[in-house]
Amino acid sequence: xxxxxxxxxxxxxxxxxxxxxxxxxxxxxxxxxxxxxxxxxxxxxxxxxxxxxxxxxxxxxxxxxxxxxxxxxxxxxxxxxxxxxxxxxxxxxxxxxxxxxxxxxxxxxxxxxxxxxxxxxxxxxxxxxxxxxxxxxxxxxxxxxxxxxxxxxxxxxxxxxxxxxxxxxxxxxxxxxxxxxxxxxxxxxxxxxxxxxxxxxxxxxxxxxxxxxxxxxxxxxxxxxxxxxxxxxxxxxxxxxxxxxxxxx
Amino acid sequence: xxxxxxxxxxxxxxxxxxxxxxxxxxxxxxxxxxxxxxxxxxxxxxxxxxxxxxxxxxxxxxxxxxxxxxxxxxxxxxxxxxxxxxxxxxxxxxxxxxxxxxxxxxxxxxxxxxxxxxxxxxxxxxxxxxxxxxxxxxxxxxxxxxxxxxxxxxxxxxxxx
Numbered sequence: 001x002x003x004x005x006x007x008x009x010x011x012x013x014x015x016x017x018x019x020x021x022x023x024x025x026x027x028x029x030x031x032x033x034x035x036x037x038x039x040x041x042x043x044x045x046x047x048x049x050x051x052x053x054x055x056x057x058x059x060x061x062x063x064x065x066x067x068x069x070x071x072x073x074x075x076x077x078x079x080x081x082x083x084x085x086x087x088x089x090x091x092x093x094x095x096x097x098x099x100x101x102x103x104x105x106x107x108x109x110x111x112x113x114x115x116x117x118x119x120x121x122x123x124x125x126x127x128x129x130x131x132x133x134x135x136x137x138x139x140x141x142x143x144x145x146x147x148x149x150x151x152x153x154x155x156x157x158x159x160x161x162x163x164x165x166x167x168x169x170x171x172x173x174x175x176x177x178x179x180x181x182x183x184x185x186x187x188x189x190x191x192x193x194x195x196x197x198x199x200x201x202x203x204x205x206x207x208x209x210x211x212x213x214x215x216x217x218x219x220x221x222x223x224x225x226x227x228x229x230x231x232x233x234x235x236x237x238x239x240x241x242x243x244x245x246x247x248x249x
Numbered sequence: 250x251x252x253x254x255x256x257x258x259x260x261x262x263x264x265x266x267x268x269x270x271x272x273x274x275x276x277x278x279x280x281x282x283x284x285x286x287x288x289x290x291x292x293x294x295x296x297x298x299x300x301x302x303x304x305x306x307x308x309x310x311x312x313x314x315x316x317x318x319x320x321x322x323x324x325x326x327x328x329x330x331x332x333x334x335x336x337x338x339x340x341x342x343x344x345x346x347x348x349x350x351x352x353x354x355x356x357x358x359x360x361x362x363x364x365x366x367x368x369x370x371x372x373x374x375x376x377x378x379x380x381x382x383x384x385x386x387x388x389x390x391x392x393x394x395x396x397x398x399x400x401x402x403x404x405x406x407x408x409x410x
Contacts, residue, residue, distance in 0.1 A: 019299075033393065037385035044389060047299025051328065122329030123298075129331060129409050130297055130389070137384050 003179045004117065005059040006079070007186060009069070010222060011120075012052030013080035016070055017230070018101060019045030020237055021088055030091045037137060038094070044130045051123045058119075071241035075231050076224040083166040085221070085230045092145055092155035097163055099138035103199040104170045104192065106131050111187035120185060139203045146207025157209050165216040170196070172219055251319065256282045256289055259317050263309045266302045267388050268406075270348040273306055277336025280327060288321040289314060294332045296409070297389040334409050345406055346372050351394065353408040369405045371396035 022042035029035025053066035083101060088094045109131055112124035145152040171193040173181065180186045204211055220226065240247060251259075260279055265271045273279050273293070281292035291310055295303050307324045314322050334353035342352035351369045370377050376398040384407075386393040391404040 033383035033385075036387070036393075037383055040385040040389050043299035043301070044297055045299070047295070047297065051298060118329075122327075122331075126295075126298055126328045126331040129333075133384055133407070 002059065003176045004185060005056055006176045007180055008052055008056045008059060008120070010079040011123075012049050012056055012066075012069070013078050014084055014101075014105075015045045015052060016049035017078070017080040017233060018084040018098075019043075019049055020233055021084065021086075022094075022098075024088055025094065034091070041098075041134050041137070044127075044134070048123065048127045051126070055119050055123070067241075071238045075226050075234055078221075078224060078226065078230060078234070080221050080226075080230075081166070081169055082218055082221045082227055083163065083169065085227060085233060086163060086166065087229055089159065090155060092152065093159040093163070095138055095141045095145065096156060096159040098134070099142045099203065100163060100167055100200070101170075102131060102135035102138050103196055103203075106135050107192045107195050107199075108187070108189075111192070115186065116184040135199075139199075142203050142209070143207045146204070146209040153208060156207065160204075160209060161212050161214075164212040164214060165218050168217040169219040169221060172222070174222060176222075250284070250287060251289075251317070253282045253284055256284070256291070256314070256319075259313060260291070260310065262313050263306065266305045266309075267390075268345070268348075268350065270344050270350075271341050273310075275338045275341030275344065277332065277334075277338070277341075278306065288323060289319050290323050290325065292325045292327055294327050294330075296332050299389060332409070334406065337406075349373065349403060350391070351403060351405040353406050355408070367408075369394050371399060371401060372403055373401045374399040 019042045022038050022045065025035060025038040025042075027035065029038055049070070050066050053069045056069060057064050057066055081101075083097060086093075086097055106128070109124040109128040113121055113128060115121040115124065142156060145156045147153070171190050173189045177186060177189050181188045201211065257274065257279075260282070261272045261274050263273045265273060265276055265278070268276075276296070278293050278296065279291065280294050281290075283290040283292075291314075293303070293306060293310070303326065307326075310324050311322050337353065345352045349372050351372050354367050354369055366381060368377050369379055369381075371379050371394075374396060376396055378397040379394050380397060382393040382395050382402065384392050386404045390406060390409070392407045393402065394405045395402045
């Protein structure tokens with residue numbers, strides 16, 4: 001697969017899977033305002049996914065559509081990060097997962113705005129503006145819960161301890177990434193980590209949450225090796241197209 | 250054949266499906282109008298990536314222009330340059346306010362983390378003593394506020410830059 005197509009699918013799949021996870025909160029938010037906020041953010045992510053997967057379809061040139069990519073690929077063909085497919089857990093888990101990802105996405109889009117690929121740059125420019133709102137929302141909640149009650153602090157700390165092992169994967173650069181970095185299409189992903197840690201440290205300090213010291217590093221999402229959770233997500237996401245091929249409404 | 254200027258005028262009859270007091274011209278969603286070989290090309294841009302109204306807006310443009318006797322219409326979607334609330338017309342801001350939605354405030358703090366809260370006056374009683382309830386309101390483009398004086402809850406069309 002061409003590197004640019006491969007990386008466009010990675011961007012699209014990150015957005016689609018996290019958007020789907022957030023949409024699972026619809027009707028289950030801890031308060032009405034958060035129900036609305038999480039699903040609003042889900043909508044932005046699904047919109048970004050549509051933009052990226054539309055472009056993937058153009059790059060592939062095989063008459064597939066964004067919908068074909070979303071509804072008719074198996075888990076091994078999905079290229080999203082392990083972090084975004086992790087279960088919602090309680091509200092604290094969802095917020096910590098969101099914060100870790102939003103901080104990364106903001107830094108990534110800030111670089112992709114200058115991509116030598118005009119379409120990637122255009123989608124990044126569009127997405128960056130809303131990503132800033134997402135990061136503000138998730139970081140404020142990390143602080144509010146972390147510096148809240150003993151119980152809310154414990155839950156956020158537990159969530160971070162659990163999700164931390166998936167964060168290193170955000171900054172791995174394989175041969176696909178390296179090739180695109182040489183072409184000036186994407187930044188060197190490893191270079192984003194320092195700024196990401198700055199944001200994380202700043203927020204965790206205010207939240208009175210400790211950064212985990214473990215060095216477990218999981219990876220695999222980018223090459224289609226996923227945790228068991230992705231299969232369940234796709235079962236729900238793809239049900240209608242699998243049960244009733246080509247159905248529309 | 251009609252002129253591009255007339256097409257712009259016709260597009261003022263197409264309203265935003267989610268904020269029906271605004272036309273798509275007020276909102277700054279229409280980026281370009283071109284006529285080439287008797288065909289009308291209208292370029293639009295979404296407010297947010299996932300804005301569910303885009304398809305509806307596209308259909309409405311075709312419907313309104315068809316009613317004006319234009320036979321050949323193409324609506325194109327562009328993402329860049331990305332939409333900003335700066336493109337909302339003064340007329341649009343006034344209409345929002347009269348409708349009960351606070352228009353975008355210009356002096357926003359652009360830093361992402363821990364930005365200073367902005368003052369969004371109440372569209373009902375004009376009090377500046379108001380508070381943010383949630384960054385995300387009834388649609389992706391709005392936040393939810395409440396007035397501390399008259400207690401009215403209201404939407405704020407957030408600044409996007």
